[in-house]
Each structure stands twice: as C-alpha cells, then as structure tokens.
Amino acid sequence: MSKNTLFDKVWDLHKVSSLPGGSDQIFIGLHLIHEVTSPQAFGALKDKNLRVKFPSRTVATVDHIVPTDNQSRPFKDNLAEQMIETLEKNCIEHKIKFFNIGSGNQGIVHVVSPELGLTQPGMTIACGDSHTSTHGAFGSIAFGIGTSQVRDVLATQTIAMNKLKVRQIWCENKLSNGVYAKDLVLHIINKLGVKAGVGFAYEFAGPAINSLSMEERMTICNMSIEGGARCGYINPDEKTFSYIKNKLCAPKNENWDEALLWWKSLKSDANSIYDDVTKIDASKVEPTVTWGITPGQSVGINQKIPLLEELSPDDQFVAEEAYEYMGFKPGQSIKDTPIDVCFIGSCTNGRISDLRVAAKVIKDKKVSQNIKAFVVPGSEKVAKEAKIEGLDKIFLDAGFQWREPGCSMCLAMNPDKLIGNQVSASSSNRNFKGRQGSPTGRTLLMSPAMVAAAAISGKVTDIRDFM
Amino acid sequence: MIKKFQTPVGPISKIVGKSIVLIGDDIDTDRIIPARFLKCVNFDNLGQSVFEDDRKNLKGKHPFDLESNKGSSILIVNSNFGCGSSREHAPQALLRWGIRAIIGESFAEIFYCNCIAIGIPCFTLPKKLVKNIQENKNLNNSLCEINIKESTFKSTFFNFDLEIKTSSKNMFLSGEWDATSTLLANKKLIEKKLNDLPYTKF
Known part of the structure; x- marks a missing residue:
C-alpha cells in the first residue's frame, strides 16, 4: 500500500469519514460542471428536495454541445439549445458561477479552470468528465465522476470512493526534437496498456516530466484515463506556482504567500512507498x-x-x-x-x-x-x-x-x-x-x-x- | 400497456433473469451509447439507443437485437468493459434496456463506480471461466440467479462463485449504493472539513 506520496497526503487531508460499507467519504475542493452530465444531477436534487451545499465550490462552463461556427443564440440545434438553457437556469437557481459564451472565460472545462487559476495544488477536483485527470498536472487529485456522483457533490460536497493505489511512472532523459508530450503519453499508454491503470492513480515523475511546461504536463495527465487511470498527477514545482500566479482566481497578496508556503510542502516524500514503479526512457520516444x-x-x-x-x-x-x-x-x-x-x-x-x-x-x-x-x-x-x-x-x-x-x-x-x-x-x-x-x-x-x-x-x- | 420503468431502490441482494452474452475487449462507453444520444436532460429514452451503431452495423444480429436475448437482465462481458468517457448515460442505457447485473473479466474504473451508483452490481471472473460461460449454448435457455451475499451464480446448467469488492457488496446489501443520504448524515464532519482545509481560506 502506498505511503507518503502526494496522492496519500491529499487523500488523507480530504477524508471526511470511513463509510460503513468500507469506502471513504472524500471532500471535493473544486467541482466543475458542464451542460452534458449535470442536468440529471440537478434533476435528482429536485427529486430528493435537496439544495447545493456549497455553491461557491462549484464552477460551470459550457463546452460539449456548443457549435464552433455560429454561436449565436438560440443554437440551430434545439437539443443543444435546451441543454445550455438548462445549465443557465440551474446555475441561476443554485447561485453557481457560470462562464457562459461571450464571458471571455468560456471554453473546455479542463482548459478554463487552470487558466482562471481555479485549479491549484493539493485540491481534490471532480467533474462529470473523464478528462478531469488533466488538473493533476498542478499536483491536485482530480478525477472524473458520473452524474450520480455529480449529484452527491452538489448535495454534500463529498463522494464515496475507494482509495486508489499509486503507480509512479518515472520518465528518464528528455524528449528529442519534434517529439511532444502527446507522443510521450501515447507511448506510455502503448507500453502499459489501456487497462493497466484501473485501480491506480498515476504519478508522472522524472527528468522528462520536470522539463515539460505546465501545458505539456496537462496533456500528459489528461490522458491518464486512456491508460485506465482515473487520476494522474505531477508533483508541483516552481513552474506550477508561476503558472498560477496572477490568474483571475489565484490567491492574492498575503493569501498568495500563505498558499505558496503550503503548496511547496506538497509533494511525494523522497522515501514514499508506491504500489508500483515503471520506468520509461523518454529519449526513445518517436512521434x-x-x-x-x-x-x-x-x-x-x-x-x-x-x-x-x-x-x-x-x-x-x-x-x-x-x-x-x-x-x-x-x-x-x-x-x-x-x-x-x-x-x-x-x-x-x-x-x-x-x-x-x-x-x-x-x-x-x-x-x-x-x-x-x-x-x-x-x-x-x-x-x-x-x-x-x-x-x-x-x-x-x-x-x-x-x-x-x-x-x-x-x-x-x-x-x-x-x-x-x-x-x-x-x-x-x-x-x-x-x-x-x-x-x-x-x-x-x-x-x-x-x-x-x-x-x-x-x-x-x-x-x-x-x- | 407499456410497463413504467422502475429504477432500482433500496438494498439489492438477488438478481434473477436470463443472461445475455456480449463478446469483446475494451468496449468503450462511446459504443455503449454514442455521444449524439447524450443530448438530453434526462436518461429516460436511452434504453432503445444502447449500442446503436454496433447494432445498425450488425443488422439485427447484435446480441441486443436477438429475439432469444429479449428480457435478459444479466450481461456477460469480457475485459475492460466500459472504458473511456465518464458518461453515466452508458450504464443508464443498459439499465433501461433491462440489464440488472454485469459479469466480466474486468471493468473500467469510472464505469464500475457509475454502475454501483445506479444499482447495477458488477462481478468479475477469470478470463477462462468467462469464456466457458460465453460459449455455453444452453445459457440462453436457463434462468440464472445471482446471490450477492453469497457471491454465487446459479443456473440449471452451471453454478460458480463470483468475485465482488467487499465494499461494493456491502453497499448493495445495505442499500448504501444510493449514497446521498449516507454522505449527508455526516453534515457536521463535512462542515468541519471545509473549515479545516488550508485552501478554503485563500
């Protein structure tokens, strides 16, 4: 069983209780929603006569159904229009911040949250989308959830989940010219297989990972799920902190200093124990x-x-x-x-x-x-x-x-x-x-x-x- | 008269019904329910669209179209079933078609959790045993019974033990798979956690 990894630390910090069945109740620090997997969750809240517990910890945008040629409203596609209207209505009713088209901050949820500085180290982040693993690039523990769990996060800010095992994927050397983060992650998935990550969080580490920019790191963590791992992360470093600094929702002034101090303490210990370690030679990766x-x-x-x-x-x-x-x-x-x-x-x-x-x-x-x-x-x-x-x-x-x-x-x-x-x-x-x-x-x-x-x-x- | 669809409720200890075999590894949630059917604000009509593209492609020969599989409720699959997207629409479509339990070599993580959250128990078995079951010609004619507490599968032609995570088993037996009320019971602890986390003050 893993010990003293970033994953263990963030998990333990967010654990609310051990549930009777044997899984853990985990607090979700940031909940991201979009138009496809949230309407049924809001519907279920209504059926159960519940409200959103902490509306300020959920942020919405619209991305899956939006047309990319003509975004004027109403959308030509009635179903798409109905979905965006439902999200608009739910966000107003439950006082949830919504970055709508034209706000200057709309976009794919996993692009928007980091660029707003919402995604921060040490957080748990959940979203009804499997590519939520993207946010792990910042040293957060982020994973996709289904609509019933979206309902649970809305109603309780927590979910029931079994703790994952941790596999470190140590990437040695550096990528050669013309080879990018996408090639590295495709290579990793090819070597390990599409189901090797089931039951695991992937910790990406090593010189090849350290040398990547934050956006490249997001590409790596994004595709963890394609290797079966619901969650992938990278220990935060100076690149992480400077990427977040001055972003719209980043901590400011004395809060920044306090955040930085805490973030710097957040990483897997040198003597952490992993459930598994795999080595990849990044210099051997081709396009x-x-x-x-x-x-x-x-x-x-x-x-x-x-x-x-x-x-x-x-x-x-x-x-x-x-x-x-x-x-x-x-x-x-x-x-x-x-x-x-x-x-x-x-x-x-x-x-x-x-x-x-x-x-x-x-x-x-x-x-x-x-x-x-x-x-x-x-x-x-x-x-x-x-x-x-x-x-x-x-x-x-x-x-x-x-x-x-x-x-x-x-x-x-x-x-x-x-x-x-x-x-x-x-x-x-x-x-x-x-x-x-x-x-x-x-x-x-x-x-x-x-x-x-x-x-x-x-x-x-x-x-x-x-x- | 069309029977109104009933979602599972409360403790689940037994699933009785016919089995349906679906062969293939890495069957992803895009195949279970193609993205165009996600344009909806409820799950009500998903049952008819389950495996839509695969079924069209096989022109009536897909297991979900075969007359002999009509009314089946136990789905037998292979490895990494439900990989890909987190869309709960996938297990919701299976549920609405009539599936009440799934037995397979392995399941993708988010799919597995979604199944628990909507009351579909998933069991695992070794590859060889799954193959034996899938190849058994008599499976179709037999009424099968899954006992969750005992983790057993019984039918006229064969009986075997199933594997299920202890936490999942407990959740189905207690009804805790429908997690909201269990989670809400710790209201005070949740509020304490919010106040204790370093970043909620930033």
Missing part, C-alpha cells in the same frame, strides 16, 4: 500515431502496424477488430496514410502552446487539396491570445478554418463530425469506433505538430521532416 480503435494501439511514425503474432494474446482480439474497422493491413506503414480531415483542438491539445507549435509548422504553407482542416481553440482566452499573436491569420492563410471554442470534433456532440469512413488526423484523446461523429469514421491520434504536418502533406508525415 507517435494511433492506428487502431483504442489509444493504446499506436506506433512510432517509422514503425509498422504490428502483426497479430507480435502482440500479446490479450491484445489480439481488439487488434483484429481494429485492422478491420480501420482498413489497415498488419505490417503496413502508418507513415503516408492518406488523411481527409485535420482537427486541432480538445482538452488534450487545444491550448495556446499547441496552437503556436502547429502554426509554426504551417506558416507560409498551404493545406493539401481536398483536406478539411480546422482549429478549435480550447477557450475564449486561448482564442484571444492566438489572435493577439496573429496565429488565427497564419491558420487562415494556410487554408485552415478558424473556429470558436468548444470540445468540437473530439467527441462530435456538436455539428463538427466526420462523414462516412473519413480518416482524421486529430490532436484529441480518443480513437474509439465512431468517436468523431460518424459510425464508420476513423481517427488517428497524434500531436498538434503532426496534425499540422498531415494537413500540409495530406498524409501521415514525420514532423521532423518539416523542421
């Missing part, structure tokens, strides 16, 4: 692309799609399903796979640094013929910053569409969808069957730089050839 229907089915850009017999017996069943669905032959190169759609955005890679990297790749170049390429900034703030830097113009000049912020084609709940069996190069997080809105659509996950390179060449390309 990585998924070829299948789970985020674990990936290869380095210069590798071939694995043969069935090269895979462990446990992975063969899904591999066969993936070859068939994706239309790939075992042993085929992933490089040069023709692409139809290029998507840059999502809570994984829709931040300003992602847009900067992609813009650099496409500057003074043109999107390949017959490719639909579009950029969906992660938030209104990201969009504003990009415009100040002239990134929107670079994308538009290259032939990309420049859209309004939202989750967009990461999960295609809005009008942005693949058509038929189109192949997308996507900076998002899931390549599940049908994930991007067409039941036969095919997704190749990769870094934003690789998506940009694919947009220019019209096929899967090694970004390092562009550098």
Whole structure:
C-alpha cells in the first residue's frame, strides 16, 4: 500500500469519514460542471428536495454541445439549445458561477479552470468528465465522476470512493526534437496498456516530466484515463506556482504567500512507498500515431502496424477488430496514410502552446487539396491570445478554418463530425469506433505538430521532416 | 400497456433473469451509447439507443437485437468493459434496456463506480471461466440467479462463485449504493472539513 506520496497526503487531508460499507467519504475542493452530465444531477436534487451545499465550490462552463461556427443564440440545434438553457437556469437557481459564451472565460472545462487559476495544488477536483485527470498536472487529485456522483457533490460536497493505489511512472532523459508530450503519453499508454491503470492513480515523475511546461504536463495527465487511470498527477514545482500566479482566481497578496508556503510542502516524500514503479526512457520516444480503435494501439511514425503474432494474446482480439474497422493491413506503414480531415483542438491539445507549435509548422504553407482542416481553440482566452499573436491569420492563410471554442470534433456532440469512413488526423484523446461523429469514421491520434504536418502533406508525415 | 420503468431502490441482494452474452475487449462507453444520444436532460429514452451503431452495423444480429436475448437482465462481458468517457448515460442505457447485473473479466474504473451508483452490481471472473460461460449454448435457455451475499451464480446448467469488492457488496446489501443520504448524515464532519482545509481560506 502506498505511503507518503502526494496522492496519500491529499487523500488523507480530504477524508471526511470511513463509510460503513468500507469506502471513504472524500471532500471535493473544486467541482466543475458542464451542460452534458449535470442536468440529471440537478434533476435528482429536485427529486430528493435537496439544495447545493456549497455553491461557491462549484464552477460551470459550457463546452460539449456548443457549435464552433455560429454561436449565436438560440443554437440551430434545439437539443443543444435546451441543454445550455438548462445549465443557465440551474446555475441561476443554485447561485453557481457560470462562464457562459461571450464571458471571455468560456471554453473546455479542463482548459478554463487552470487558466482562471481555479485549479491549484493539493485540491481534490471532480467533474462529470473523464478528462478531469488533466488538473493533476498542478499536483491536485482530480478525477472524473458520473452524474450520480455529480449529484452527491452538489448535495454534500463529498463522494464515496475507494482509495486508489499509486503507480509512479518515472520518465528518464528528455524528449528529442519534434517529439511532444502527446507522443510521450501515447507511448506510455502503448507500453502499459489501456487497462493497466484501473485501480491506480498515476504519478508522472522524472527528468522528462520536470522539463515539460505546465501545458505539456496537462496533456500528459489528461490522458491518464486512456491508460485506465482515473487520476494522474505531477508533483508541483516552481513552474506550477508561476503558472498560477496572477490568474483571475489565484490567491492574492498575503493569501498568495500563505498558499505558496503550503503548496511547496506538497509533494511525494523522497522515501514514499508506491504500489508500483515503471520506468520509461523518454529519449526513445518517436512521434507517435494511433492506428487502431483504442489509444493504446499506436506506433512510432517509422514503425509498422504490428502483426497479430507480435502482440500479446490479450491484445489480439481488439487488434483484429481494429485492422478491420480501420482498413489497415498488419505490417503496413502508418507513415503516408492518406488523411481527409485535420482537427486541432480538445482538452488534450487545444491550448495556446499547441496552437503556436502547429502554426509554426504551417506558416507560409498551404493545406493539401481536398483536406478539411480546422482549429478549435480550447477557450475564449486561448482564442484571444492566438489572435493577439496573429496565429488565427497564419491558420487562415494556410487554408485552415478558424473556429470558436468548444470540445468540437473530439467527441462530435456538436455539428463538427466526420462523414462516412473519413480518416482524421486529430490532436484529441480518443480513437474509439465512431468517436468523431460518424459510425464508420476513423481517427488517428497524434500531436498538434503532426496534425499540422498531415494537413500540409495530406498524409501521415514525420514532423521532423518539416523542421 | 407499456410497463413504467422502475429504477432500482433500496438494498439489492438477488438478481434473477436470463443472461445475455456480449463478446469483446475494451468496449468503450462511446459504443455503449454514442455521444449524439447524450443530448438530453434526462436518461429516460436511452434504453432503445444502447449500442446503436454496433447494432445498425450488425443488422439485427447484435446480441441486443436477438429475439432469444429479449428480457435478459444479466450481461456477460469480457475485459475492460466500459472504458473511456465518464458518461453515466452508458450504464443508464443498459439499465433501461433491462440489464440488472454485469459479469466480466474486468471493468473500467469510472464505469464500475457509475454502475454501483445506479444499482447495477458488477462481478468479475477469470478470463477462462468467462469464456466457458460465453460459449455455453444452453445459457440462453436457463434462468440464472445471482446471490450477492453469497457471491454465487446459479443456473440449471452451471453454478460458480463470483468475485465482488467487499465494499461494493456491502453497499448493495445495505442499500448504501444510493449514497446521498449516507454522505449527508455526516453534515457536521463535512462542515468541519471545509473549515479545516488550508485552501478554503485563500
């Protein structure tokens, strides 16, 4: 059993009680809500005649269903309009802070909360969204919950949960040029598997992690859930503190000093005990692309799609399903796979640094013929910053569409969808069957730089050839 | 007359019904309920859309469309079932289709918790045993009974022991799986915690 890790410390600090059944009652410091997984929770509160216990500890935004072309109200899609109206109504009724479209702070919930300084070290953070693990990049313990647990957080500010085990993923050395956080996390998921993290929190550590920016760290923690780990985190350091400083909701003045003092004490001890430790050599990671229907089915850009017999017996069943669905032959190169759609955005890679990297790749170049390429900034703030830097113009000049912020084609709940069996190069997080809105659509996950390179060449390309 | 859907309530100790087999590893929640069906403010109509895309693709041959599986309530799956999105819509869709318990090699974490929270017990079994059950031709014709306290599965053709986390078992037997009232009972402790946490003062 783990001991003295950051996870243990934050868990123990937030434990309210041991419940009769054997699980723990955990206090949630920050609760984030959006339009998709909250309406039924508010409905359940009403049914049980309950109120929101601490409204100031819940913050809302709207992201999943928002259209990215025309955001004027009412939305063309009646169901989407009904969902945003329900959220607006619930936030007013329960006095919950809501960052709505046009507020300057709307966006994907996991982009918005860090950029507002709401996400802070040592907190427990929950949201009805599996990518809540993103916030672990700040040394908080953050995890996705379902709607019934959203109800419980609203009503009690706590949830019932079993304590997770802790696996440290020690990333040695540094990423080489043209290799990004996205490649590292895809590589980790490939090595460990998509279910290795079940029952675990992942602590990402080591020189390769320390050298990453906060936004890159968010990309890593974001995809913990794709490796099965509900929660992933990184011990906070000076980069963490300076990222938070002066943000809208960050502690100010003497509160800042007090917060800093506490945050600096928050890390896994040198003699912490982990349930498991795994080592990854970051210098060996190549630009990585998924070829299948789970985020674990990936290869380095210069590798071939694995043969069935090269895979462990446990992975063969899904591999066969993936070859068939994706239309790939075992042993085929992933490089040069023709692409139809290029998507840059999502809570994984829709931040300003992602847009900067992609813009650099496409500057003074043109999107390949017959490719639909579009950029969906992660938030209104990201969009504003990009415009100040002239990134929107670079994308538009290259032939990309420049859209309004939202989750967009990461999960295609809005009008942005693949058509038929189109192949997308996507900076998002899931390549599940049908994930991007067409039941036969095919997704190749990769870094934003690789998506940009694919947009220019019209096929899967090694970004390092562009550098 | 259409029977009104009843959500589970109170202590759950027994599940009786037919079993339905669904083969496949890493079946994600996007497949269980595609994202377009999440555009709703209640869960009421999700049952009919469960596995929508997979079912369309198999043109009536999907296990959830087979006549022989109609009215089944115990779902037998493979490994990492329910991975991906935290959408509770996935177990809610299964529940509304008629599923009351799931037996599998392993479950994704958030899916498993969502199942507990809505009253669907999930049990695990070793891979080989799951395979044996899934391949048994007589499964379909047999009424099965899961006893949560004993953690047993009984049917005309075979009986075996099931595995379930002790905390989950206790929650189903006591009714505590519907957690809100249990959590609310510690009102004073919750308020104390809020005041004791360093960052609530920042």
